[in-house]
Amino acid sequence: MTAVDDTPSLLSQTQPHLRQMLGNLAMGVCIIDAEGYLRLVNPAFCEFFGYAESELLNAHFRKLLPARHQPEAEKHHASGFPEALNQRRAVEVRLQDGSTRSVIIEDTVSHDEEGQPQRIAFLVDITERLDVERRLQEKNRRLEYLATRDHLTGLHNRRFGLEMLGQSLERSRRCGDKISVVMLDLDHFKAINDRYGHAVGDTILKEFSHFVAGVLRTSDTLIRWGGEEFLMILPGIDRFAAQTTVNRVLLQLVDRPLSAAGLRVSFSAGVGEHRQQTLEALLEEIDQALYQAKSAGRGCVAIVPVPTSRPEAQDDPTLSTL
Structure with a gap:
């Protein structure tokens, strides 16, 4: 110099x-x-x-x-x-x-x-x-994150999850690929909140979300649907393979204590497969399957049957339990 x-x-x-x-x-x-x-x-x-x-x-x-x-x-x-x-x-x-x-x-x-x-x-x-531009970009990224993510669990929220589901079903229609969708609900979650408090309940939701997201494939998507309800998008597999996946998660969860209280939780789930029906129809089907799983005693997975040409031949959702 x-x-x-x-x-x-x-x-x-x-x-x-x-x-x-x-x-x-x-x-x-x-x-x-x-x-x-x-x-x-x-x-x-x-x-x-x-x-x-x-x-x-x-x-x-x-x-x-x-x-x-x-x-x-x-x-x-x-x-x-x-x-x-x-x-x-x-x-x-x-x-x-x-x-x-x-x-x-x-x-x-x-x-x-x-x-x-x-x-x-x-x-x-x-x-x-x-x-100023950097701060604005960071603020925009934060706003985008908040608009698409659930603030508690960090998962995609319901609004953005619906967009993702719609896009996934459209790809399935266009390419002919299989795709399954699962609705699951933590069992007796209100009782946990009532007994241990909402802070423990929030911790369980966060740890549960992290655990389930960690055992799914990178191509799968876990969405917080609301409260203690979650939605899974599982591309490339039919409803039977999806049922096997959800049962595996349910089985692993049995030995997974959550929160400082060491609580063990289970969930009920309804599994459906896209068959060119509308998004709304598919969600209605898996919601009904979830209701069947709860009615059967919770801690189990119900699979949506494929409708036949004879309505009287349709069976109730197939249940699988641990």
């Missing part, structure tokens, strides 16, 4: 009119020669970086950049003569006190009185603007 020589700025001698014009500008301006050395810096430029003019004149521009950006910046500068004109880019720069700022550099290549190329660069500080 040493100066190339101790002579004053070349431009102060050969282009006094340019020095005077740039010196009156409120924005930072510098002129850099083809080798990357600063040949003019106006007062606004010096004030922005925190250096005296004598500390910048004839110093290499790398002095003003964080070390990690220096090689790329030098490469860019070397390729900018004499063809590159009117460039505009965002750059991170380093101030005299070691802090960094983000600036927009708009520059052009001209020639001095001896015909040598020089880069005239104008700097605009955009640090605060970028900070």
